[in-house]
Amino acid sequence: MKKTALLLAALTTVAATTTGCAINRATATVDPSVNLGSLKAMHVAKQPKDDNGINVLIAEKLRSRGYSVTTGSEKPSAPDAVVTYIDRWRWDITMYMLELTITIRDPGNEYPLASGKSYHTSLTRMSPSEMVDEVLNNIFKEAGK
Amino acid sequence: MSTTLYGRVTGILIVTAVVGLSGCASTATREAMLVGAPATKNYPYSVSVQTRGGTETSATTGSTVSNEELKAAVESSIMQSKLFKSVVQGGTGDYEITVIVTQLTKPVFGASFTVEMEAGWxxxxxxxxxxxxxxVVKSAHTATLDDAIVGATRMRIAVEGAARKNIAQGLQAIADLGALDADARSERGQAPAPTPATALTYPRTLSGQDIAAHFASYPSIEARRGEAMPTRQAPFTLRIRGDGTVERSCPRCFTPSASGSMVVKQDDAQVCFDWRRVPYPASGCFKLVQTSATDFQMRGVGFETVINYSVAP
Incomplete structure (x- = not known):
C-alpha cells in the first residue's frame, strides 16, 4: 500500500511539473522563392469553429502592414494569397489560447508560401491579439532575412 | 493482504494506462521514414534538399519530425529510388527540393493514434x-495497438508513417512532372515524348517499375479475397513499410495480425510476399493486373488465391 502511495505521488509530481510549467515556442518558415512584399490582396479564411474572431484580428494586423485584406467564409474572386489559421485553446482558471498557427497560401493550390506558429502555456499566456502579432511579426521577420 | 493486492493492481493499472495510452517524446527516425521503392523516372540531374518547419523532439513536443531527419530521409529515398542522378549538399545541384512542414497534428491520448501531416513541396x-x-502534400497514418503497446512507440510509428507517406507522395509528384522529363529529353537531343494516342485499356498487367511505383503511392491498401460471396472475402488491410516489411490486419481471421516481407521482382514484373505463420493471404509471387481506373487484382503465378482491391482515383 505504501509503495502504491509512493507511485501515485511520483506520477502526480510528474503530471504537475510537466503540465503547469511555462513553455514558449515561436517559429516561422517562409518559402525562399517567395516574396511576400509582392502580394497586395489577401483573404483571411474564417475557420468554421472560430467563435473568437481570430480571423478579424489577423485581417486587422495585415491591413496595418499595408495589405488589402478581406475576411469571411466566402473567398473573393482573385486574392494574391489566402490566409488560414488554426487556434488551439486550453482552460486554466479561464480559457486561453495555447497555440496559434497562421499559414499564408497560394490561392490556386493552397501551397504554403509562409507559415508561423506560437505556443504559450498558461503561465506565459498571451491575449489572442498578442499571439496574432507575434506570429505575423515572426513570419515577416523571417521573410525579410 | 487483499488491500495490498488491490493497491498493487491499482498501481500496475495506472502505470499501464500512462505508458500505454499517452504519447511521450520519441524521435521519428530517417530509416523509418525512408521510401524504398524505385521511381518511375530517373532524371539525369543532381538535386539538393532543404527542409524547414520541422521540430526537435522534446518532452513537451512529443514525437515530431526534425528538419535533419526529414532531410536525410528524403535524400535517402531519392538515392534508393534513383529519381535523380545524385544528391548534393548546399543548393549546388541542378535542382533543389524544398520541403516545408506546416502541420503535424497528433492526438495526445488514445488506443489508436492518427497523425496528420501537411507539407509544401x-x-x-x-x-x-x-x-x-x-x-501541398497531405498525409495521415494510424498506428494501433497492433503496432505497439507502448504509447510513445505507437506515436512515433504514426508520425513516421505520416512522414513516409508524405515523402512518397512528394517524390511521386516530382516523378510525374512532364516539364522535367521534357527538359531531360531536350538536353539529350531527343525529340519530345510522343503523346499517347489512346487511353489505357483494361485489364493491363503492370510492369515491374509500375508495381514498385504503385505500392510506393499506396502504402496502405484495403484488400479482400477474390470471391463473389462477401462472407468468403475476408477483408484485410495491407500495410507496406519502407524497409521491405509488410503487415496485414484481418479482423475476421483466426490470427488477426501478421507480418512478413515484400519484394518487387522488377525483371519478372512480380510482387512476392512471405507471410510469417499465417496462410492468408498466401505467401508467394503475384502479377499485378489493373482491371479499371481504380481496381486491381493480384494474381498468383502459382496457386495463390486472387486478391482484389481498389484505390482512390
Whole structure:
C-alpha cells in the first residue's frame, strides 16, 4: 500500500511539473522563392469553429502592414494569397489560447508560401491579439532575412 | 493482504494506462521514414534538399519530425529510388527540393493514434530559379495497438508513417512532372515524348517499375479475397513499410495480425510476399493486373488465391 502511495505521488509530481510549467515556442518558415512584399490582396479564411474572431484580428494586423485584406467564409474572386489559421485553446482558471498557427497560401493550390506558429502555456499566456502579432511579426521577420 | 493486492493492481493499472495510452517524446527516425521503392523516372540531374518547419523532439513536443531527419530521409529515398542522378549538399545541384512542414497534428491520448501531416513541396531549377513544382502534400497514418503497446512507440510509428507517406507522395509528384522529363529529353537531343494516342485499356498487367511505383503511392491498401460471396472475402488491410516489411490486419481471421516481407521482382514484373505463420493471404509471387481506373487484382503465378482491391482515383 505504501509503495502504491509512493507511485501515485511520483506520477502526480510528474503530471504537475510537466503540465503547469511555462513553455514558449515561436517559429516561422517562409518559402525562399517567395516574396511576400509582392502580394497586395489577401483573404483571411474564417475557420468554421472560430467563435473568437481570430480571423478579424489577423485581417486587422495585415491591413496595418499595408495589405488589402478581406475576411469571411466566402473567398473573393482573385486574392494574391489566402490566409488560414488554426487556434488551439486550453482552460486554466479561464480559457486561453495555447497555440496559434497562421499559414499564408497560394490561392490556386493552397501551397504554403509562409507559415508561423506560437505556443504559450498558461503561465506565459498571451491575449489572442498578442499571439496574432507575434506570429505575423515572426513570419515577416523571417521573410525579410 | 487483499488491500495490498488491490493497491498493487491499482498501481500496475495506472502505470499501464500512462505508458500505454499517452504519447511521450520519441524521435521519428530517417530509416523509418525512408521510401524504398524505385521511381518511375530517373532524371539525369543532381538535386539538393532543404527542409524547414520541422521540430526537435522534446518532452513537451512529443514525437515530431526534425528538419535533419526529414532531410536525410528524403535524400535517402531519392538515392534508393534513383529519381535523380545524385544528391548534393548546399543548393549546388541542378535542382533543389524544398520541403516545408506546416502541420503535424497528433492526438495526445488514445488506443489508436492518427497523425496528420501537411507539407509544401517545391522543386526549383537552380540555374534560373524557375519554380517547377509547388504542391501541398497531405498525409495521415494510424498506428494501433497492433503496432505497439507502448504509447510513445505507437506515436512515433504514426508520425513516421505520416512522414513516409508524405515523402512518397512528394517524390511521386516530382516523378510525374512532364516539364522535367521534357527538359531531360531536350538536353539529350531527343525529340519530345510522343503523346499517347489512346487511353489505357483494361485489364493491363503492370510492369515491374509500375508495381514498385504503385505500392510506393499506396502504402496502405484495403484488400479482400477474390470471391463473389462477401462472407468468403475476408477483408484485410495491407500495410507496406519502407524497409521491405509488410503487415496485414484481418479482423475476421483466426490470427488477426501478421507480418512478413515484400519484394518487387522488377525483371519478372512480380510482387512476392512471405507471410510469417499465417496462410492468408498466401505467401508467394503475384502479377499485378489493373482491371479499371481504380481496381486491381493480384494474381498468383502459382496457386495463390486472387486478391482484389481498389484505390482512390
Amino acid at each position: 517545391a522543386l526549383t531549377k537552380v540555374s534560373d530559379k524557375t519554380v517547377v513544382l509547388r504542391k
